Amino acid sequence: MSVCSLGFLFFTGVVTLLFHARPGLGGRRMVLGAASLFFLAAFRPDLRSLAALAAFLFVTHMSLRLAPRASRLTVVLLGAAVVAAFLVLRRYSFLQSLLPAKLLGHPLELVGLSYMLFRFLHLLVDVRQGQIGAVSLTSYLSYQLSFLTLVAGPIQRYRDFRASWDTLARSTPPPRDTLLAWDRLLSGMIKIGLLSTALLYVYERAAAGALREQPPPALLLRFMAYFYSYPAYLFFNFSGYTDIVVGAGRLLNFSLPENFDRPYLARNILDFWNRWHITLTKWIRDYIFMTSYKWSVDRLGPSPFLGPSAVFVALLIAGLWHGSTSNFALFGLVHGVGAAVNQVYDEILKRRLKAPARRAYAENAWIRGAATFATLHVVCFSFLFFPGDLDLVFARLHFAATAVARLAGSAG
Amino acid sequence: MSELRERVQAIFRSVFGDDTLVLSDGMTAADVDGWDSLAHINLIIAIEQKLGVKFATAEISRLKEPGQNVGSFLKLIEGKMAGRA
Numbered sequence: 362m363s364v365c366s367l368g369f370l371f372f373t374g375v376v377t378l379l380f381h382a383r384p385g386l387g388g389r390r391m392v393l394g395a396a397s398l399f400f401l402a403a404f405r406p407d408l409r410s411l412a413a414l415a416a417f418l419f420v421t422h423m424s425l426r427l428a429p430r431a432s433r434l435t436v437v438l439l440g441a442a443v444v445a446a447f448l449v450l451r452r453y454s455f456l457q458s459l460l461p462a463k464l465l466g467h468p469l470e471l472v473g474l475s476y477m478l479f480r481f482l483h484l485l486v487d488v489r490q491g492q493i494g495a496v497s498l499t500s501y502l503s504y505q506l507s508f509l510t511l512v513a514g515p516i517q518r519y520r521d522f523r524a525s526w527d528t529l530a531r532s533t534p535p536p537r538d539t540l541l542a543w544d545r546l547l548s549g550m551i552k553i554g555l556l557s558t559a560l561l562y563v564y565e566r567a568a569a570g571a572l573r574e575q576p577p578p579a580l581l582l583r584f585m586a587y588f589y590s591y592p593a594y595l596f597f598n599f600s601g602y603t604d605i606v607v608g609a610g611r612l613l614n615f616s617l618p619e620n621f622d623r624p625y626l627a628r629n630i631l632d633f634w635n636r637w638h639i640t641l642t643k644w645i646r647d648y649i650f651m652t653s654y655k656w657s658v659d660r661l662g663p664s665p666f667l668g669p670s671a672v673f674v675a676l677l678i679a680g681l682w683h684g685s686t687s688n689f690a691l692f693g694l695v696h697g698v699g700a701a702v703n704q705v706y707d708e709i710l711k712r713r714l715k716a717p718a719r720r721a722y723a724e725n726a727w728i729r730g731a732a733t734f735a736t737l738h739v740v741c742f743s744f745l746f747f748p749g750d751l752d753l754v755f756a757r758l759h760f761a762a763t764a765v766a767r768l769a770g771s772a773g
Numbered sequence: 774m775s776e777l778r779e780r781v782q783a784i785f786r787s788v789f790g791d792d793t794l795v796l797s798d799g800m801t802a803a804d805v806d807g808w809d810s811l812a813h814i815n816l817i818i819a820i821e822q823k824l825g826v827k828f829a830t831a832e833i834s835r836l837k838e839p840g841q842n843v844g845s846f847l848k849l850i851e852g853k854m855a856g857r858a
Contacts, residue, residue: 410798491828520831631809647834658818668811704811716791716806 362403367554400508542611560594630699669701710753798844
């Protein structure tokens, strides 16, 4: 079921009515649990995929039960085994040269698997480190399969999930809050149904025409439409999705974290990730960047190369997490390099300028404008690799570069 | 000023390269120039090494969340040092 559909609107209305008709915690949990199962069933998974999902959830929950008592090595191996299973289930293209084709040729499709993996790994680390107590099977299933976050996040932390899950029985929100929740939900639907659909249409037309012989000015205009429309489409689509689930959550006394904060106004790549898919960024920051950086410094001692290296690896992994093909690796590579350069530049500024001069530099409107402009274009460039065929992307870039050269030649 | 606060303040000054930095309970990451993710983890590493305490991943993360400040950071360190004694 698409969250931007009349079906989802009706589904949310019915779930909200049933939820508020039951005053007790247990009854409301049952309503949300049944709603999540119904939502999952609406994707019509085949029996083999359902069995694979059940196995994934069972094995990961068993790992969580073992984690507090098992050795550190055992926990690392459990986590690695689940990541390996994820890579096979998602058919990562780099595995083709390592594994038999039959293993990757499986028909299994698991909805929201990437999100489930990150939720599980966060739990594994936090349970192991004693930050989260025992996680019951019902809590775990409710956390992993919640219809509010199943398909595309946000990646809510378990502690925050429990804060809502344990207080579902609180009284019905005042009418104003209910109206604001519906407003948020419907705004999200407008963003997806109208804006992102229109932008996708522009993108597809521009992409199709970007390889057609035409005068250089027309080609460049078409290329600009191609260049800017996809990032705009992605923003409206994904932030619209977040609006819908955050709004639906509020109707059900369920608080979800925000995922966007005007990302295209970021002044550098690190700032962009603090504004785009925020819950993913925080996950990557905590469980990849900080963990790998701290591990490296503890063993190798401080080095100016460790920070940029850790941030590069973290954003490369963020790129790879988005999809199983090489275009996502390229997307991660652009962001990894951009963020590493960003961090080296910050370090140079810290060494050369004293704190007041650094503040003046950061607040300078011209510098801020130039940095925002440059960041926007690096981000738009990286999003070219998101959809489809890499050969076509490179051909369009080559075509546009040739048109610029021809224009420059005729002007000269 | 308590001894712990003085020791933590010295670590802050060393990590942020600012000898004039004075800690107050209400101070947050936004109040300290350069307190980004890298500086945050460098601060944690320095405190772990100099005060002999260990932080869990979730604790390190929570310290950057809204509502957290230097006061809560000091309380966390104090609790860890008391637990160790």
